Amino acid sequence: MENIDRRTVLSMAAAGLAGGILRPGLAYGKKPEKVKKKTPVLHVTDLYRPHMDPDDHWDLACVYELARQGDIELKGVLIDHPPENAGGRNPDIAAVAQMNLIASTYVPVAVGSGLPMKSRYDVQEYASPIDHQGVQMVLDVLRKSTQSVVINILGSSRDVAIAGKMAPELFKAKCAGIYLNAGTGSPKMNPASKLEYNVTLARNAFAAIFDLPCPVYWMPCFEELGSPRQGEVREYGTYYKFRQDEILPYLSDMVQNYFAYMFGKYTDSNWLGYLEGKKDEALLSKVGSMDRHMWCTAGFLHAAGYTVTRDGQIVSLSEKHAEPVFTFDAVKVECDDNGVTHWVRDDDSKGRFIFHVRDTDNYQSAMTCAMKSLLTALP
């Protein structure tokens, strides 16, 4: 029990879970007998200050904890160039600096291309090295890694698509998989229906990801947009929500300060002073009562070799008796230049997978519980 702090034990006891065989907060962090290799991960995110959608800050904290625990090696954080309508937002390098400090690491950060792709094949020969800082990061991380690298896409697909179109052989040899958090998962999408936000950021680029010669773990954000059931958990959408005080009050003071600095929309450069300062209880309590909409959590765990059971335990993918709350199913998928997708199940497919919620009743609570056990472990 020495690896579990008092807070986790108390939350387990409160949930009536301390007597179980596998417990949230305990299952995670207890390594299987055989120590596995760390999976190299490149995290591509639309993480801005002031924040746009704060889910990217929650996601960042999750991947840092997986890195801190030694499940993944976080090779870099690539932040999308702010879109034109981003209201003066900047890439949130302060959040990355804060997480680097909290997790006692020093992951590099880069900024993506501000130039839209002119087609799904456009590698932007006309771009300057400044435009392609982020593309260069993708290529360098893949080239230099001795192991195949996982790439998480949480916003625009632009930089990964450009890099992939520039160097398909490199992606074939060195990309272990792209976790693509974008799009809608209904099998035959109506071309007239609304496109999901991350697709609208770069339609060509989203389409181009499906061309790349590496595995794609497609995580559609919703099953359908514009349907009355958009706010529900659906089989082929990653969406779930939680009330933030289910997790926030259980985090370390520093991690609470990381979130408060984001929620407070501070644009000073006092990121370290704020992190080490006194908690803003009023702000934390106010945001605690608000729901947070989430999408990407399952992919981070899956890339690290884990799945989540229906009652929220994080368990190894090799755990034979686990009943996972989500799976990735082999599919054949087509995506046109406008980002409209069609897919069918195809058990012979080796490189295309779709996220599939196996228990829509329990997915939301299971993912919230899994995220809580990750984030409460951060110091």
Ligand SMILES: [Ca+2]
């Ligand atoms: Ca995002």
